[in-house]
Amino acid sequence: MKYSVVIPAAGQGKRMNAGRNKQFIMLEEKPIIVHTISVFQSDEYCEEIVLAVNEREHDEFRSLIQTHELTKVTQIVTGGKERQQSVYEGLKALDGDKVVLIHDGARPFFTHEVVRKAAQAAEYYDGAIVAVPVKDTIKQVDELEVKQTIDRSSLWAVQTPQAFRLSVIKEIHRWAELHQIVGTDDASLVEMNGRSVHVILGDYWNVKLTTPEDLIFARAILREKKESEM
Numbered sequence: 001m002k003y004s005v006v007i008p009a010a011g012q013g014k015r016m017n018a019g020r021n022k023q024f025i026m027l028e029e030k031p032i033i034v035h036t037i038s039v040f041q042s043d044e045y046c047e048e049i050v051l052a053v054n055e056r057e058h059d060e061f062r063s064l065i066q067t068h069e070l071t072k073v074t075q076i077v078t079g080g081k082e083r084q085q086s087v088y089e090g091l092k093a094l095d096g097d098k099v100v101l102i103h104d105g106a107r108p109f110f111t112h113e114v115v116r117k118a119a120q121a122a123e124y125y126d127g128a129i130v131a132v133p134v135k136d137t138i139k140q141v142d143e144l145e146v147k148q149t150i151d152r153s154s155l156w157a158v159q160t161p162q163a164f165r166l167s168v169i170k171e172i173h174r175w176a177e178l179h180q181i182v183g184t185d186d187a188s189l190v191e192m193n194g195r196s197v198h199v200i201l202g203d204y205w206n207v208k209l210t211t212p213e214d215l216i217f218a219r220a221i222l223r224e225k226k227e228s229e230m
């Protein structure tokens with residue numbers, strides 16, 4: 001199943017506290033964003049990648065793409081203030097009715113296997129997300145007082161990639177913008193539009209690199225991968 005990709009990479013990485021966009025943080029001699037794009041670059045089913053970046057960082061991203069020969073990146077667009085706007089700008093740059101995967105620039109540890117499963121599921125469902133069952137006990141808390149413990153048996157932690165038909169997700173983003181509907185992921189917009197989203201079991205190590213300690217996990221994952229390839 002051939003697919004296109006939108007990668008939102010226009011955030012500021014405030015929670016990472018690195019003083020710059022976390023996409024440029026080096027992991028084993030390559031910036032995070034290069035690790036992420038490389039997974040798609042090496043997948044034979046990936047046809048094109050649109051990268052959404054901050055308007056001040058176009059040159060830096062373009063230079064990385066050239067240096068690392070990431071030839072499937074066909075367009076770099078300017079993202080928006082929120083992730084949702086950055087994704088929508090990326091979607092607007094694509095034409096036709098194809099399967100599109102949306103994947104965070106800050107999630108470098110995903111596999112061709114989940115990508116392909118998500119792309120295939122988008123043929124049958126309005127949307128497909130990669131997720132893992134929640135492992136912790138989850139409590140609702142208000143001003144440091146526990147209000148309730150939530151039954152976790154049906155709770156899943158949602159990741160990217162998320163896959164959709166381009167015509168469906170573009171239309172839903174347009175609808176969300178019009179009605180000022182905001183979601184923390186793209187599938188939640190699809191859900192709020194009354195459509196069905198399918199779940200694909202992912203991997204716990206597909207972490208989003210969000211806070212500084214995530215970099216410790218990231219470097220450990222890369223070490224582990226290197227040793228297993230030896």
Ligand SMILES: Nc1ccn([C@@H]2O[C@H](COP(=O)(O)OP(=O)(O)OP(=O)(O)O)[C@@H](O)[C@H]2O)c(=O)n1
Nearest residue numbers: 008009010011012013014015081082086105106
């Ligand atoms: N206006 C924005 C905000 C986020 N993102 C992207 O969405 C992904 C997930 O967002 P998150 O981890 O929250 O990244 P940041 O917004 O950079 O981090 P923070 O919220 O800590 O500032 C990242 O690849 C980020 O670059 C984006 O393209 N445009």
Ligand SMILES: C[C@](O)(CO)[C@H](O)COP(=O)(O)O
Nearest residue numbers: 104158159160184185186208
């Ligand atoms: C889309 C996402 O990766 C799903 O977990 C996530 O919601 C986006 O990042 P944020 O941390 O919620 O801004």
